[in-house]
Amino acid sequence: MAANEKFGPMRKGLLEFLILKVIAADRVYVADILRKLAETEFATQEGTLYPLLSRMRREGLVDYDWKESDSGPPRKYYALTAAGQAQLAELVAYWRLINKTIEDLGA
Amino acid sequence: MRTVNSISLNGNVWQIESEGYEALAAYLKSAEARLTADPDRDEILADLEQAIADKLARYVSATKNVVTAAEIALALKEMGPVETTDNEFQAHAGAAPHSGADAQPGTHSAPGATASPGAATMRHLFRIREGGMFGGVCNGLAAYFGVDVTLVRLIFVLFAVFTGGIGFAVYVVMMIVVPVAVTAEQMAAAHGKPFSAEELIGRPQGPSAGFDPGRHWRQQWRDQRRMWRDQRRQWRRQRRAGYGFGAAPPPAPPFGWQGAPYHYGPHGYGPLSALLQGLLLIVFLVAIMGAVYGRPLFGWDWTAVMPHWVGIVAVCVLYGTLVRQVRLAGYYGQVGAYSPGHALMALIGSLIWLAVLLACGWYVVHHWPQVQDFLQHVLQALQNAFGTAPSDSVKTSLSL
Numbered sequence: 455m456a457a458n459e460k461f462g463p464m465r466k467g468l469l470e471f472l473i474l475k476v477i478a479a480d481r482v483y484v485a486d487i488l489r490k491l492a493e494t495e496f497a498t499q500e501g502t503l504y505p506l507l508s509r510m511r512r513e514g515l516v517d518y519d520w521k522e523s524d525s526g527p528p529r530k531y532y533a534l535t536a537a538g539q540a541q542l543a544e545l546v547a548y549w550r551l552i553n554k555t556i557e558d559l560g561a
Numbered sequence: 562m563r564t565v566n567s568i569s570l571n572g573n574v575w576q577i578e579s580e581g582y583e584a585l586a587a588y589l590k591s592a593e594a595r596l597t598a599d600p601d602r603d604e605i606l607a608d609l610e611q612a613i614a615d616k617l618a619r620y621v622s623a624t625k626n627v628v629t630a631a632e633i634a635l636a637l638k639e640m641g642p643v644e645t646t647d648n649e650f651q652a653h654a655g656a657a658p659h660s661g662a663d664a665q666p667g668t669h670s671a672p673g674a675t676a677s678p679g680a681a682t683m684r685h686l687f688r689i690r691e692g693g694m695f696g697g698v699c700n701g702l703a704a705y706f707g708v709d710v711t712l713v714r715l716i717f718v719l720f721a722v723f724t725g726g727i728g729f730a731v732y733v734v735m736m737i738v739v740p741v742a743v744t745a746e747q748m749a750a751a752h753g754k755p756f757s758a759e760e761l762i763g764r765p766q767g768p769s770a771g772f773d774p775g776r777h778w779r780q781q782w783r784d785q786r787r788m789w790r791d792q793r794r795q796w797r798r799q800r801r802a803g804y805g806f807g808a809a810p811p812p813a814p815p816f817g818w819q820g821a822p823y824h825y826g827p828h829g830y831g832p833l834s835a836l837l838q839g840l841l842l843i844v845f846l847v848a849i850m851g852a853v854y855g856r857p858l859f860g861w862d863w864t865a866v867m868p869h870w871v872g873i874v875a876v877c878v879l880y881g882t883l884v885r886q887v888r889l890a891g892y893y894g895q896v897g898a899y900s901p902g903h904a905l906m907a908l909i910g911s912l913i914w915l916a917v918l919l920a921c922g923w924y925v926v927h928h929w930p931q932v933q934d935f936l937q938h939v940l941q942a943l944q945n946a947f948g949t950a951p952s953d954s955v956k957t958s959l960s961l
Binding site for chain 2: 485499500502505508512526530
């Protein structure tokens, strides 16, 4: 579907946006994020997700709590911060604008 | 019969076939190399190890406790190559050559922003906002000297405390003067030539052949101490030479200046200084009593924000530094008798310093989690610097 190579960088740039959306919908573990994205064209692997989440946490967009799990060690349980919510709102608005621009320019 | 290595992943032991072990070690090693510039490197690596362990857990049972090479390959394929999605870090990772140990050659598409190797060898001082606590000055310095950022911060804070606030002023000045690294090229320049890559090339492959930041840092620390010592000597010399010459500019107060005998002149700042000191002492006594008994200070319930002992230490440190400033101002005021204007300068300096102190206090109160985080990092860095061995032990055993 999205086999076009030019879409690669676009997907990469949008990944953060998608992650914000997934976390905004519900407090999640990393495994949940991966599962949700796996069904989309934004399928992601741990190798990419962990560094990205760590950066988003540094930027104050997301934060995590440790939660005990019944199997294995405690897990990180992610949630959006106020700044993360603000950025998500901004991104959604911007995305609508882009959509509108694409529609308006129409072919 | 196959050789099996037992390894520890984030604190748990796993038995892995030798070939699989090689692949896993290579994967983690390349992950580490890619994340060299990432301030949260250790945390991410721990996360990755845990994620791998979770995947391996599917392959072992009560009757099968060894993970095969094929299963490792599957798990690593699921993990995917470690990429820093961040543009700034990509420049760094892109400049690092793919060591032959890359677990999955070919699957990692080279990041778009590959800095040319020639440009990356120029080393420039930049502020690095990414992962910085305040203005990214320490972060930039750490990248510039290739040392742990926590150590730089620690040195900076100690420097600031022991020089009675000059360090803060230096920080503010550097925040204004030193530019922020914005583009990928600037980020690469901030780190200079990628020393991590050089380490990787120049070193024989092997799990134990890691970069020893402690050695590097100790060397720097020695140089720094030498510099300070020379400076102190110079100050002392200046003080001896400077006294009594009316025309000579007032000597800079020496490093450990605590208060020489006063000769209160007619300019009137000396008594003022003494009065201020007395007032401070009274406030200090009230505050320390309150701190010891855990009472609110000046209407502020600090016990909710910090542990008890921190409050006591903070009061002592605050008092010490304040008194220092007042004494210094007194010192300048006294010297000011020879060249008027210095007393005023000192007063202004003290006021600026107090403002900086207030700003720091405000920062601490409003960013307490970060400060706590920082203190933890300091402890960790100290442990690392003084040679506590890394925990990942690797031993080899045989299984049938």
